[in-house]
Amino acid sequence: MRNNIDLGIGINQLKEGNLHPKVHSGLRFQPAFAHRFQSRQYSELQVAMGYSRIKTRFEELNASVNLQFNSSYRYLIKHTESGKFSMATGPGLHLRYNVSYYPRWDDSHLYWANHVNLSVENQMDYRLNEAKLLKGYLGLSLLSLISRPVADRQYKIDDLSFGGIVGNFHRFSTLGTVDKAVDLSTEIEYYNQLSPTKAHGLFYAFDHRRIQGQSSNVFQNSIHQIGFKHYLK
């Protein structure tokens, strides 16, 4: 099965240090698509989008919005195969956009924590039977290029022109390792092959990001998510 479409729903928690030390949280919806390239190893490209309406405990309505776009490529080499268990490890490359608007707290500025990172990835499979598989995945960033707004923005309103937004989002001014950016992704999936051309999966995923750019306070994001995968040939 070379392609899968995923639909996830979960809880999104954010803590934007440039704004205040309270947690925004809300329901999150994420569609995703993954394609595995023809290869003896595990070579996969995935794109995903996430959308949440969030609020702090001081608010009644979820007026704030968080949008995420993730694009990832992994190349994992199988190095362990023992009975029902197999493992593959390798590098990953991720491009992540994480953009929020908190109109009640700051009606003049966008907040973002965008980064490109090189990671180490690990995939573990445990075969339950001929059709069913338990998959576990773990990824951790090693080196990241970060774009964050500065904490003390000495201007009243963001440049909301297309060029202004694109320019701001891609001002990758900080390079760092885990001291500056932690991008942790984990997933466990129950995979069931229904036929040679059809398979389904149920998954639970936990992602945690901690990003700090130059002259910027820490941004943290934790996502707990469950979902469904539909595999296609």
Added chain:
Amino acid sequence: MRLKATLVCLALLFCSCLRDDNFKQPYTSYLPAQIGDDWKISTPQNQNLDPEKLDKVFQLLYSDDRFMMARSLLVFKNGYLVAEAYPGNPKDINAIYNIQSCTKSVTAMIAGIAVADGMITDMDEKLYNIFPGHFDQDIAKRSVTIKDALTMRTGLEFNNSVHTQHLYQHKGNSIEYVLSRKMLHPSGTVMNYNDGAPHLVSKVIESKTGMSMQDYAGLKLFAPLNITDWKWERSKDGTTYGAFSLYLKPRDLGKLGQLLLQNGSWQGHQIIDSQYLEEATSIQVSANFNNEPYGYYFWILPADSAYAAYGHGGQFLLVVPDKDLVVVYTAWPYTSGEFFDQKSEMISLILNSCN
């Protein structure tokens, strides 16, 4: 075994959730810090303030969620700094932040400096006589005077929730943008609180002095008061924003209050024309959206015999001449109105602490 695994999973789940941290540092004291600046420090008792009542104000500042985004609260009495606190971050003592619409009041002060310098001689002078090239064909707009602009009675349509952002991001001539708004009322008749009128006053000062209002302020206001760390945003065509985006330290905002208390005089020099200042801090109109009395970009508080500059985020500079009192409150400048702090209660408590 299954129960243990479930408990471990739940524990991991709990630990992986983000937690709120406190908005503010713990409250310890309101005693001002000695940082070697121009302010003389004193105690509330020595300046005829009740220290316990003042303490209640600062306890409120730190504990009440209505002041959740507070950055500073300072009390000046008889020319001394007697109380200050920076509940969010102690480093805010030296940080400049956007005072938002308190900027309008500073614009009015600078107009008063231009009066003292003889640059502005007639408050009824028409803007059309000062910068005619920016006006369109609408003859009605040519009757707008300096005083109309200072009392928000230009008659021009300007809705802050729409036009302020347009003004800020306008790439062409910003004065022409303001003057291109429709004329809703004859000038001098209807008060409409807006960010466009102070921008016109900024242009008046620029035209009369031959330099931007920012540069004129630097020379004539900030330098004499030894205010060295400040920033004032300009529109894309270079006109200083008269309505917002002056960035000051809280103690320096206090200096502006002290200058007002001293009728525009500082260290023996009359910086702001005193007669102009009396007009500026007297009732000229009632505000359109709340009927409160308004002078030249100052809010008048007759019940307290006081006047104030107000800025988005609940920020204010309060001046109480009868009590020789200045109060500065600054906060995160971008929160929506429902998160504004309840300044009237705070102001009442501080006034009550005066013996």
